[in-house]
Amino acid sequence: MLDSATQTLLLQHYPMLRGLPATQLEDLWANATDMRLPAGTVIFDENQPCQGFPLLLSGSIRVIKAAANGRELQLYRVSPGESCILTSSCLLGHAQYHARGVVEQDMELVALPPPTFRTLLSIHEPFRDYIFSLFSERLTELMQLVSAVAFQKLDQRLAALLIAKPNPIYLTHQALADELGSVREIVSRLLKNFAEQGWVRLGREQIEVVNAPALKKFSEL
């Protein structure tokens, strides 16, 4: 059962739920549960069935693939208003997870039980459209990712990653490597190259992009 503050917040982040018939909305408030999860929580992992459908209110999730040797690669990130499409996939494909979800920033979410989720999909077109667009977006992103991993050099991917982030970047080289699916040493060396070109300035857990256009050009080479 959701309190009214959470209800308001949910409708803010998920406006497509506003048009729901009153009875259905009541049903939603009654069956959904509010949760808070601290950063670092593993909310799902490979080969696990899934329990509910998450609607993010704040914070974010990193969805990653982990390799046997400890390396990992970020598939995508889930932000408020987005929900985790992988969970839809599990629920709708009656399958299990094939990735790991880790809370990146402390998170508040509303979890819908599977029947409620299915009902929403079937009765409410805006919600259905929303879920389809999410699927569509993720599919596109993943295809771009496959292509990047297969055909682009790491330095280009790193450059693209740097300019995609808010400017002074407060991350360790290891964190960047984990996002790219590579290792720390390589990222360090590449960053040093960028620094020598005068494109970035490096500090401990800090990377300042000083020549974004150059990085962009380089990443598109």
Place this chain on the structure above:
Amino acid sequence: MLDSATQTLLLQHYPMLRGLPATQLEDLWANATDMRLPAGTVIFDENQPCQGFPLLLSGSIRVIKAAANGRELQLYRVSPGESCILTSSCLLGHAQYHARGVVEQDMELVALPPPTFRTLLSIHEPFRDYIFSLFSERLTELMQLVSAVAFQKLDQRLAALLIAKPNPIYLTHQALADELGSVREIVSRLLKNFAEQGWVRLGREQIEVVNAPALKKFSEL
């Protein structure tokens, strides 16, 4: 307008359409168009909008990413009964294609105009479930692919590819390379290694797997 033979074929491959109300079925027959495309046809490409929703009756499509230098990588294959989810993605996400679709084997398909597709989605739950499962499946496949490309060595991926295909494999090394996102020379060399291990026998445009278990074990290393 579909002739009755095509109608029957369509319902065979897409049984979830059988439960449609009669009026809706009439609408479907009236608006759908039958098409035949020879192998090699590019049915869609990057940055193109899409016209209709394809339901495959026979043949197959390779969905690929092409790199600037001529290399390519197969994202997935579409077979009869499957439909191309990328097109759904385009239609539902109101976006453009981000990959290329090439007819692999001569193909017969029924194309639904976007409005018909949307109506089906909204009124017929089995069809909707079907589309969702397809999305779900593709998403999972793509995630596995990303992971394979990022973390597995080419020899392992090649081994996995060989055992996934019907046994005497009639393909050129170039075709295998294109499926893996690599180049011909490497595939040739790796195949030679496999042959020296006694795992395969090589011929012109022919690879016979003689020790599938060994290949499987190797691919899972």
Place this chain on the structure above:
DNA sequence: AAACTTTTGTGACTTTTCTCACAGACACCC
């Protein structure tokens, strides 16, 4: 401020993959 942890820098070396170049093998077609 000494001890510890985390992060970063870096050299040396290996492995994997790609590139280029060219030769031989096979198939097909007049």
Place this chain on the structure above:
DNA sequence: GGGTGTCTGTGAGAAAAGTCACAAAAGTTT
């Protein structure tokens, strides 16, 4: 059965990425 085009084999070398080992630097804790 000679010509032509498509496949395949292979060597030499380069480039990219990863591994290992260790040291220096920057923070944190006590």
